[in-house]
Amino acid sequence: MRQQKNTYTVQEATKKLEHYCAYQERCHKEVRQKLQGMHMIPEAIDVIIVHLLEHNYLNEERFAKTFVSGKFRIKKWGRRRLTQELKLKDISKVNINRALAEITETDYNEVFNTLAEKKADSITETNIMKKRKKLIDFLLYRGWEPHLVYEKANELVH
Template sequence: MHSSKSYTLTEAQKKIERYCAYQDRCHKEVLGKLREMRMIPEAIDQIMTHLIQENYLNEERFAKSYARGKFSIKKWGRNRIVNELKQRQISSYNIKSALKEINEEDYLDTLNTLALKRLAQIHESNLQKRKKKLADYLLYRGWESNLVYEKLKELI
C-alpha cells in the first residue's frame, strides 16, 4: 500500500518538481500524486500554484505533447486522443490546441500505413468479416468512422 512517509512542504515540492520535470503531467496526475503523499489540501494548493507559476505544470503543453506522442508512437486517431484527454480533465480549448499538433497529411498517411499493415495480418476469406475486423481495429484506435469507411472501400 502507500508508504507512511510524511513530507515537509519543501520536500514534497522538490519531489513533485522532479516528477513534472521528468515528463509533462496533467493537473489530475499531480493532484493524485500529492494525495498519495498524504499532503493536506492547503499544502496541495500551495504546491500546485507554485508548479503552475514556475511552469512545471502547463496543461496546454501537456495536451500537445500527449497528442503528438500517442499519434506518432501508438498510432492513435483523434477520437481516442480526445477521449483520453477528456478523462484527464483537459479543457476543450487545450484539446483543440493539442489536435493542431497533428499534421493532416501525416495523419492520413499513418491511417493508410496502419490499415495496410493490419490488413496483411487478417487471415479471413469472408470479405464482410475481413472488413469488419479491419474497421474494428481502426475504430478502437480512435480513427474517425468516415475515414475508416473510406479506407475500407479503397482497400477491400
C-alpha cells in the same frame, strides 16, 4: 506489523513533485493524485500546484501537445481517441483543440492510410465480411473517424 506512513513537509513534497514533473510532462489531475497519494492536505496540494505552475513545471497546454504528438506518432491513435483520453485527464477543450491542431492533415491521412494498409495485410481471415469487420473494429478502437474507417475498409477489403 503496522507499516509506517511516509509524511512530507510542503518543501519536501514540492521538491519531489518538481522531479516528477521534470521527468515527464504531467497534467494537473496526475499531480493532484500523486499529492493525495502522498497524504498531503488539500491546502498544501493547492500551494504546491501553484508553485509548479509558476515555475513552469506544470503546463497543461504543453502536456496536451506532448501527449497528442506521442500517442499519434507511436500508438497511431486518431483524433477521437486522443480527445477522449485527454478529456479523461480533465484537459480543457481549448488545450485539446490546440494540441490536435499540431497534427497536419497530410500527416494524419498518411498515418491512417499506412496503419490501415498494414493491418489489412496482416489479417489472415478469409471471409471478406469478417476481415472487413476486424479492420473496422481495429481502426475505430484506435479512435479514427468512422467515415474514414468505413471508406478505407471498403477500398482495401473486397
